[in-house]
Amino acid sequence: MDEALKLYRLVPVAAEDDPNWLDARSRGEILVAARTAGDARIVAAETELDFMDIGAAPAEDKTTRMASVFRNEKLYTVIEVDNGKEYRERGVVEGSIGIDTIISTQV
Numbered sequence: 129m130d131e132a133l134k135l136y137r138l139v140p141v142a143a144e145d146d147p148n149w150l151d152a153r154s155r156g157e158i159l160v161a162a163r164t165a166g167d168a169r170i171v172a173a174e175t176e177l178d179f180m181d182i183g184a185a186p187a188e189d190k191t192t193r194m195a196s197v198f199r200n201e202k203l204y205t206v207i208e209v210d211n212g213k214e215y216r217e218r219g220v221v222e223g224s225i226g227i228d229t230i231i232s233t234q235v
Contacts, residue, residue, distance in 0.1 A: 133161040133215040136168035137207045138198055148202050155197075158223030161215035165206040171218050172198035175225045 138158050142148055149155070162168040173196035197203050215221070 130216060131163070133163060133218060135209045135211055135213070135215060135221065136160050136162055136165060137209050138168060138172055138204045139207060140203060141205045142203045146203070148200060149197065156223055158225060159209065159221040160219065161221050162218055165208065167218070168206050169196075169199050169204070171220065172196070172204075172225065175220055 136159070138160065140155050140157070144155075158172060160168045160171045162171045176196055176198075
């Protein structure tokens, strides 16, 4: 599917000491190309490391994607950005998301 996507900025809105952060390491702004503001949250969450990615799932067939800080409206707001460019591929355009958000006990 070759659709035009919009650009969204995910901006942290919670204070550094907000307990909702739960020791999350991703606290910076990022830009993502996505279909909607809600999709922008999903794109960002998909970039984070998931228990399923490292074979250390808390239970069979369970994912930690829903626990992403990017999906929490108390931590991040989503702002549509019009920079005049056209995007065709969903994903992070600018900024970095740490892949060390979940620490594996694997050696």
